Amino acid sequence: MSATKPKVAFYWCASCGGCEESIVDLAEDILKVVEAVDIVFWPVALDFKKKDVEAMEDGSIAVCFINGAVRLSEQEEMVKLLRKKSQLVVAHGSCSHLGGIPGLGNFWNKETIFRRVYQTTPSTDNPDGTVPLEKTEVDGKKLTLPSFYDTVYALNQVIDVDYYLPGCAPPRDLILNAVQAILEGKLPPKGAVLSPNKSLCDDCDRNETKPEKLAIKEIKRPWEVEIDPEKCFLDQGIICMGPATRTGCGERCIEANMPCRGCFGPTDQVYDQGAKFLSAFASILDTTDEKEIEKIVETIIDPAGTFYRFSLPTSILRRRRMEAIK
Amino acid sequence: MGNEAFEPKLVGFLCNWCSYTGADLAGTARMTYAPNLRIIRVMCSGRVDPQFVLKAFKEGADGVLISGCHPGDCHYQEGNYKALRRHRLLSKMLEQLGIERERFRLEWVSAAEGAKFQQVCNEFSEQIKKLGPLGLNGGKNERNET
Numbered sequence: 001m002s003a004t005k006p007k008v009a010f011y012w013c014a015s016c017g018g019c020e021e022s023i024v025d026l027a028e029d030i031l032k033v034v035e036a037v038d039i040v041f042w043p044v045a046l047d048f049k050k051k052d053v054e055a056m057e058d059g060s061i062a063v064c065f066i067n068g069a070v071r072l073s074e075q076e077e078m079v080k081l082l083r084k085k086s087q088l089v090v091a092h093g094s095c096s097h098l099g100g101i102p103g104l105g106n107f108w109n110k111e112t113i114f115r116r117v118y119q120t121t122p123s124t125d126n127p128d129g130t131v132p133l134e135k136t137e138v139d140g141k142k143l144t145l146p147s148f149y150d151t152v153y154a155l156n157q158v159i160d161v162d163y164y165l166p167g168c169a170p171p172r173d174l175i176l177n178a179v180q181a182i183l184e185g186k187l188p189p190k191g192a193v194l195s196p197n198k199s200l201c202d203d204c205d206r207n208e209t210k211p212e213k214l215a216i217k218e219i220k221r222p223w224e225v226e227i228d229p230e231k232c233f234l235d236q237g238i239i240c241m242g243p244a245t246r247t248g249c250g251e252r253c254i255e256a257n258m259p260c261r262g263c264f265g266p267t268d269q270v271y272d273q274g275a276k277f278l279s280a281f282a283s284i285l286d287t288t289d290e291k292e293i294e295k296i297v298e299t300i301i302d303p304a305g306t307f308y309r310f311s312l313p314t315s316i317l318r319r320r321r322m323e324a325i326k
Numbered sequence: 327m328g329n330e331a332f333e334p335k336l337v338g339f340l341c342n343w344c345s346y347t348g349a350d351l352a353g354t355a356r357m358t359y360a361p362n363l364r365i366i367r368v369m370c371s372g373r374v375d376p377q378f379v380l381k382a383f384k385e386g387a388d389g390v391l392i393s394g395c396h397p398g399d400c401h402y403q404e405g406n407y408k409a410l411r412r413h414r415l416l417s418k419m420l421e422q423l424g425i426e427r428e429r430f431r432l433e434w435v436s437a438a439e440g441a442k443f444q445q446v447c448n449e450f451s452e453q454i455k456k457l458g459p460l461g462l463n464g465g466k467n468e469r470n471e472t
Contacts, residue, residue, distance in 0.1 A: 107422070275376035278419060282411040288397065290410065297414045304422035316380040317423050323461065324424025
């Protein structure tokens, strides 16, 4: 190991493991990365412990990639530690960038999530009603678990974040570009999302099929129709988050004939992705009749969950109001 | 807390052409009405971005009013219809986020309807007084877990 190689760390919080996979999926390109850097911490692949990180000098890690949202005290503790040890922190993937799918937990709180998971799901068999406790005693020994928060947080709500790699999971070209930019010191201004700042529709192949004025009267869910693989999803009445979502993903979903779900988050000009999409979507509904509008709105089953699928914790309201949770 | 003491903070987005002029008329005609509404003039009810409404709630509004020209009267042809569609969809989304539908109101007030503006202000204030404070508090209570 040469002393001049920059040190890199990877960490995961509330995530599915897909972002770790996105690193492994660099395939042979990861060898180039490994050649250029020393990986000093990567729990999913290498056996380093927290104490190894604690022993490092502050600021000695050149860059730390953190994926996953923050939902446990342990995750908060680890990202704060890694922040101290790292010169740059990159939020890797939607959960870390926006809150992501785990962020949908913000429609609930700890109590209701525990009740559902440990008591009321049809597959739960838990007659004693056992739930995880932060402190418990077994054979005279005290055991502890991290505490579970009521709210899920994006990484930048817990620590200072330098850059964001968007996506669920981030595509390989964006990761490689980011790594290269860091190695060469050609970084954009702090706080940048490392993907082009325009909407997905700008790059979408189906843009040409979009009529001059989108106007829809009926909302359809993907399973209800045979989706035309050439035609704009919105023109087919299918909710597609493209207009309110940043591009750079390579249109993986669109090419698989599925509408955009919004994992790249909004462009820099937009603060709240869901609200902005709602605004655009409501304006293409093709009716001025109050009753008809209400009927169409009724067919949009879960607007908050759909429009904020990846971004609830970083939306303006961030979560369902605690007082409204029963 | 007794709700008698509670004075709701209401934010109103009023269109330049009808509702703001209607509110002006209520003023020049010296009509008295509940003082809870903080008015923001916009060119058209169709200009009201849903982000504005969310931000108002987040920053401490207990209720938000959008008011524009009557259907068919929009200065820009159909801005008020856009406002109507956004209002219905956003109301549904707000409910999912724990904000009652009653807190978000859409009203048509023409430039000649000072009296209707007075009535809307009074009704809305009364309604929100009954509902009580929303309590989002500018997000100050958000991180009390650590």
